[in-house]
Amino acid sequence: MNHVSPAVPRTLAEKVWDDHLVVKGEAGSPDLIYIDLHLVHEVTSPQAFDGLRLAGRPVRRPDLTIATEDHNTPTLDIDKPIADLTSRTQIQTLRNNCAEFGVRLHPLGDIEQGIVHVVGPQLGLTMPGITVVCGDSHTSTHGAFGAMAFGIGTSEVEHVLATQTLPLTPFKTMAITVEGELRPGVTAKDIILAVIAQIGTGGGQGYVLEFRGSAIRSLSMEGRMTVCNMSIEAGARAGMIAPDQVTYDYLEGRAHAPKGEDWDAAVAYWKTLGTDADAVFDAEVFLDANELEPFVTWGTNPGQGASLSGNVPDPSAIADPNERSSAERALEYMDLEAGTPLKEIRVDAVFMGSCTNSRIEDLRAFASVIKGQKKADGVRVMVVPGSARVRIEAEAEGIDQIVKDFGAEWRFAGCSMCLGMNPDQLAPGERCASTSNRNFEGRQGKGGRTHLVSPLVAAATAIRGTLSSPWDLGVTANSTSEGVNA
Amino acid sequence: MDKVSVVTGVAVPLERANVDTDQIIPAVFLKRVTKTGFDDALFYAWRQDPDFVLNRAEFAGARVLIAGPDFGTGSSREHAVWALRDYGFRAVLSPRFGDIFRGNAGKQGLLAGEISEEDVERIWAAIEAQPGIEASVDLVSKTVTIGEITAPFVIDDYTRWRLLEGLDDIGLTLRDEAQITRFELARETWRPRTIPVQQAVGD
Numbered sequence A: 001m002n003h004v005s006p007a008v009p010r011t012l013a014e015k016v017w018d019d020h021l022v023v024k025g026e027a028g029s030p031d032l033i034y035i036d037l038h039l040v041h042e043v044t045s046p047q048a049f050d051g052l053r054l055a056g057r058p059v060r061r062p063d064l065t066i067a068t069e070d071h072n073t074p075t076l077d078i079d080k081p082i083a084d085l086t087s088r089t090q091i092q093t094l095r096n097n098c099a100e101f102g103v104r105l106h107p108l109g110d111i112e113q114g115i116v117h118v119v120g121p122q123l124g125l126t127m128p129g130i131t132v133v134c135g136d137s138h139t140s141t142h143g144a145f146g147a148m149a150f151g152i153g154t155s156e157v158e159h160v161l162a163t164q165t166l167p168l169t170p171f172k173t174m175a176i177t178v179e180g181e182l183r184p185g186v187t188a189k190d191i192i193l194a195v196i197a198q199i200g201t202g203g204g205q206g207y208v209l210e211f212r213g214s215a216i217r218s219l220s221m222e223g224r225m226t227v228c229n230m231s232i233e234a235g236a237r238a239g240m241i242a243p244d245q246v247t248y249d250y251l252e253g254r255a256h257a258p259k260g261e262d263w264d265a266a267v268a269y270w271k272t273l274g275t276d277a278d279a280v281f282d283a284e285v286f287l288d289a290n291e292l293e294p295f296v297t298w299g300t301n302p303g304q305g306a307s308l309s310g311n312v313p314d315p316s317a318i319a320d321p322n323e324r325s326s327a328e329r330a331l332e333y334m335d336l337e338a339g340t341p342l343k344e345i346r347v348d349a350v351f352m353g354s355c356t357n358s359r360i361e362d363l364r365a366f367a368s369v370i371k372g373q374k375k376a377d378g379v380r381v382m383v384v385p386g387s388a389r390v391r392i393e394a395e396a397e398g399i400d401q402i403v404k405d406f407g408a409e410w411r412f413a414g415c416s417m418c419l420g421m422n423p424d425q426l427a428p429g430e431r432c433a434s435t436s437n438r439n440f441e442g443r444q445g446k447g448g449r450t451h452l453v454s455p456l457v458a459a460a461t462a463i464r465g466t467l468s469s470p471w472d473l474g475v476t477a478n479s480t481s482e483g484v485n486a
Numbered sequence B: 001m002d003k004v005s006v007v008t009g010v011a012v013p014l015e016r017a018n019v020d021t022d023q024i025i026p027a028v029f030l031k032r033v034t035k036t037g038f039d040d041a042l043f044y045a046w047r048q049d050p051d052f053v054l055n056r057a058e059f060a061g062a063r064v065l066i067a068g069p070d071f072g073t074g075s076s077r078e079h080a081v082w083a084l085r086d087y088g089f090r091a092v093l094s095p096r097f098g099d100i101f102r103g104n105a106g107k108q109g110l111l112a113g114e115i116s117e118e119d120v121e122r123i124w125a126a127i128e129a130q131p132g133i134e135a136s137v138d139l140v141s142k143t144v145t146i147g148e149i150t151a152p153f154v155i156d157d158y159t160r161w162r163l164l165e166g167l168d169d170i171g172l173t174l175r176d177e178a179q180i181t182r183f184e185l186a187r188e189t190w191r192p193r194t195i196p197v198q199q200a201v202g203d
Helices: A012-018 A046-055 A085-101 A116-122 A137-145 A154-163 A188-199 A221-234 A245-251 A260-270 A321-334 A360-370 A388-396 A399-406 A455-464 B027-031 B079-087 B099-107 B117-129 B157-165 B169-174 B177-185 B197-201
Strands: A021-023 A031-034 A037-040 A065-068 A104-106 A131-134 A148-151 A165-168 A172-179 A207-212 A238-240 A283-288 A295-297 A305-307 A349-352 A380-383 A431-434 A449-452 B006-014 B064-067 B091-094 B111-114 B134-138 B143-146 B149-152
Touching (some): A012 A148, A012 A207, A012 A238, A021 B177, A031 B177, A037 A116, A037 A154, A046 A154, A065 A116, A085 A104, A085 B027, A116 A131, A116 A137, A116 A221, A116 A388, A131 A154, A137 A148, A137 A221, A148 A238, A154 A165, A154 B099, A154 B169, A165 B169, A172 A188, A188 A221, A188 A283, A221 A360, A245 A260, A349 A360, A349 A455, A360 A388, A360 A399, A360 A455, A431 A455, B006 B117, B064 B117, B064 B134, B099 B111, B099 B157, B117 B143, B117 B149, B169 B177
Parallel strands (some): A037 A131, A131 A148, A172 A207, A172 A283, A207 A238, A349 A380, A349 A431, B006 B064, B064 B091, B091 B111
Antiparallel strands (some): A021 A031, A031 A165, A295 A449, B143 B149
């Protein structure tokens, strides 16, 4: 399948692309790319299945397709019928479609149910060197394994269901090199928020990002997933990290990871995937990990962020007129004054969850800070594991009890307050420190105000009631999680 | 898909940058299982403001949206395209689009063309000088004309061809089905399968 001479140095992304080329596009038409794994959820699939039905087409490869329920699902009373009728209908539609087309489904209540981007890696379905798509922009998460993974629209969902391929124009490549050692309390989330603040929400458009450098290598798989997850917030459809021993150790033994001879063949192949020494990227960005501090957003897009020790910026100091008017609008929406120290901002809610930060290590990081503490008065704290399995694992470790003793709510798995499609929403004007990925206007509920933070910052904020890092608690977070240096 | 060649109609200036798809259509409207009926959901939060540009009488029946840079960033929701289309828009011009949005638009017959920031500013000024003025977006010549202004826009050749011909992507791909099958036969056994191995192997 390789149309490029092996002598030509290639990047990780180019290697995965070349090995999935079904038809090379001629004269400006796109390449036809094979899709190894298609993840499906209830929100972006009903119209795609409808399209298949209208055209009389089957799902070409049900054995490369898997569905779960996550966006709409309640995180309380999951044994009762879903109260919201439109949500219930959408969930039921997915169940009907999966039954009709022979697609494996993990419904609410199933042990493998959860956020689609937590479920894939947990089952060992996500692996290096594969292509992964889903009708969800945070599919970029799976790039942490050295897969090429990106979000698609519903028309493309239908296209993949029908053909197991996508016509795609080759991406440009961008290296994002993060060198140095993260200080204690600084995590993968702070890296990616700082990257987005540096290159902007449009900086990655048209690119596949490859995250590299010693700080990326030092991250756990959970931390790498957090970084790749938010590639889309920089405008890039995909973010990737070359596989290494950390990747193989995470994968080995998982339900769908290759076994025996297949495992050996796979690892031998995966070891060839890293970007060649002489390969050239179309763009390069550098970030110094040594200088990084806990990061937080102050505005209404993920690029509007700053170190937590800083102040709300003054829009009049921003040169670009579009960025300036965006910042002015953002401060008005967020009800913030330029020059206010970020640490003086008081929150009403803390949300710990989402496909960015809801894996077991994220929950361990959060729990390590709140253990034995009480949440600030008047702050609502919600902890939502990424999957049913993560929830069970956390409960086995006593994390649920730590959360409850703290005064926080311990919920069932799903997307929850990241986007408020279920009842978990902010009220108008409420301010939330959230471990999710988007601080767009109204994202967490109409009129809600979101500050994106890491699990450690979310925990410290829940204790103090104002945006805070573990550094403000006078203790050093002692955790092995999410790239936190113990 | 209907063929698209020239879109002519009232042009609306959306003088904002970074218009993400959560603003184009909030998540609460994504629970429907149909592909139409999203017109009321378009820019739902912003339309609560009586001064929002779409609420101005001069822009009733608009077909062309002239937006600031980074339009359609964020969520992959194709509902954003459906909502624009249901409202009546047939073309959107912006200096930069979110990649997924631009792809979705091309598949649903919504013309998404990239235009320079300078031209956007000029067009916004022309519309403000004469609200309700019509624009003509010509996919054949890849230009937009509004009043005295004619400006080029960029759209990739493949999307342009598909829009001009009204072609359906799945039908096009299935012409290569033999090659897909050949690729599948050579696919390594370590690659993932969602159905348990004992069922998938079946021998």
